[in-house]
Amino acid sequence: xxxxxxxxxxxxxxxxxxxxxxxxxxxxxxxxxxxxxxxxxxxxxxxxxxxxxxxxxxxxxxxxxxxxxxxxxxxxxxxxxxxxxxxxxxxxxxxxxxxxxxxxxxxxxxxxxxxxxxxxxxxxxxxxxxxxxxxxxxxxxxxxxxxxxxxxxxxxxxxxxxxxxxxxxxxxxxxxxxxxxxxxxxxxxxxxxxxxxxxxxxxxxxxxxxxxxxxxxxxxxxxxxxxxxxxxxxxxxxxxxxxxxxxxxxxxxxxxxxxxxxxxxxxxxxxxxxxxxxxxxxxxxxxxxxxxxxxxxxxxxxxxxxxxxxxxxxxxxxxxxxxxxxxxxxxxxxxxxxxxxxxxxxxxxxxxxxxxxxxxxxxxxxxxxxxxxxxxxxxxxxx
Ligand code: GMT
Numbered sequence: 001x002x003x004x005x006x007x008x009x010x011x012x013x014x015x016x017x018x019x020x021x022x023x024x025x026x027x028x029x030x031x032x033x034x035x036x037x038x039x040x041x042x043x044x045x046x047x048x049x050x051x052x053x054x055x056x057x058x059x060x061x062x063x064x065x066x067x068x069x070x071x072x073x074x075x076x077x078x079x080x081x082x083x084x085x086x087x088x089x090x091x092x093x094x095x096x097x098x099x100x101x102x103x104x105x106x107x108x109x110x111x112x113x114x115x116x117x118x119x120x121x122x123x124x125x126x127x128x129x130x131x132x133x134x135x136x137x138x139x140x141x142x143x144x145x146x147x148x149x150x151x152x153x154x155x156x157x158x159x160x161x162x163x164x165x166x167x168x169x170x171x172x173x174x175x176x177x178x179x180x181x182x183x184x185x186x187x188x189x190x191x192x193x194x195x196x197x198x199x200x201x202x203x204x205x206x207x208x209x210x211x212x213x214x215x216x217x218x219x220x221x222x223x224x225x226x227x228x229x230x231x232x233x234x235x236x237x238x239x240x241x242x243x244x245x246x247x248x249x250x251x252x253x254x255x256x257x258x259x260x261x262x263x264x265x266x267x268x269x270x271x272x273x274x275x276x277x278x279x280x281x282x283x284x285x286x287x288x289x290x291x292x293x294x295x296x297x298x299x300x301x302x303x304x305x306x307x308x309x310x311x312x313x314x315x316x317x318x319x320x321x322x323x324x325x326x327x328x329x330x331x332x333x334x335x336x337x338x339x340x341x342x343x344x345x346x347x348x349x350x351x352x353x354x355x356x357x358x359x360x361x362x363x364x365x366x367x368x369x370x371x372x373x374x375x376x377x378x379x380x381x382x383x
Contacts, residue, residue, distance in 0.1 A: 037056065205279075317330035
């Protein structure tokens with residue numbers, strides 16, 4: 001049994017989903033898991049077997065008007081590591097969580113060895129790694145970790161070339177098919193040959209500029225002239241007002257439902273025909289995997305790690321970033337050919353189950369934990 005501290009974001013983003021589901025899976029395999037984050041994630045309430053959540057509150061320090069999240073996390077992680085006798089820390093995102101974990105490792109060094117394993121999720125490399133001010137800290141977060149993984153080959157290559165690192169091992173994200181309540185699959189929208197049936201597109205994201213959420217509105221505008229169609233926009237973030245305004249100015253307000261952040265993403269996916277993910281880049285694209293697992297064809301950008309998740313022409317369609325006409329044509333082809341859409345959806349479901357199931361992925365994390373602990377416990381070579 002390994003005592004594992006998982007440090008992660010606790011919202012509804014993909015990295016939080018993966019970290020919480022990893023905690024659940026490790027707990028189910030008999031390991032003691034302590035998830036450390038800002039606020040109780042809905043996915044861990046009620047807490048699964050052998051999993052405990054520890055909230056890190058903001059520090060009320062009269063001399064510092066600024067927030068100090070990295071230090072707040074470091075102090076909490078060091079304390080929890082000693083109280084709970086943790087064997088290792090697994091940080092999700094290099095900045096800030098790997099930095100906090102490394103500070104905690106140094107704070108407890110005299111009392112216990114505490115290796116830090118870091119999983120890179122995307123913007124910690126693709127955005128921070130290119131930022132002239134932050135790239136040095138992003139690099140330190142990676143090189144100071146005792147083991148590093150990336151969620152896709154695309155991200156691993158980018159990290160190694162940006163920071164001149166040896167190859168970074170890849171452990172992909174996963175989805176637990178049993179976590180999707182059976183009613184969702186049972187309620188899957190029936191496809192129809194009827195050309196006049198209104199199709200439903202769905203987009204799920206945090207509406208950051210990298211998601212190109214306004215592309216979804218423009219694509220709806222192109223599709224609806226050739227097929228009755230509406231669009232579900234699930235999530236919220238900086239580009240939400242621009243997406244709303246674009247929908248209004250194109251006369252599409254009544255065809256777009258902005259439903260905000262939703263915990264039951266699977267339920268919204270099941271109410272749609274096609275997932276639309278026109279991102280500038282995605283390290284992995286958790287929304288695409290969730291769509292595949294719920295039996296939905298995906299139309300997405302050919303960018304980042306998406307081709308590792310969605311097989312073009314087999315489980316969905318991947319088109320060049322920003323090519324709205326190609327995405328529109330791909331959607332229309334699927335809407336006009338429900339058998340093709342069903343075939344893609346079925347292959348997507350199988351791909352999710354065969355390549356991205358917990359049983360495929362979780363043992364790889366456990367192997368890495370064991371290897372790292374062995375390395376830490378063995379005495380240093382005699383010189
Ligand atoms: O996409 C985001 O901006 C959120 C971020 C997150 O914290 O979940 O997503 C990143 O990590 C996910 C989980 O590994 C990946 O599925 C997303 O592709 C990745 N986002 C980007 O690379 C833009």
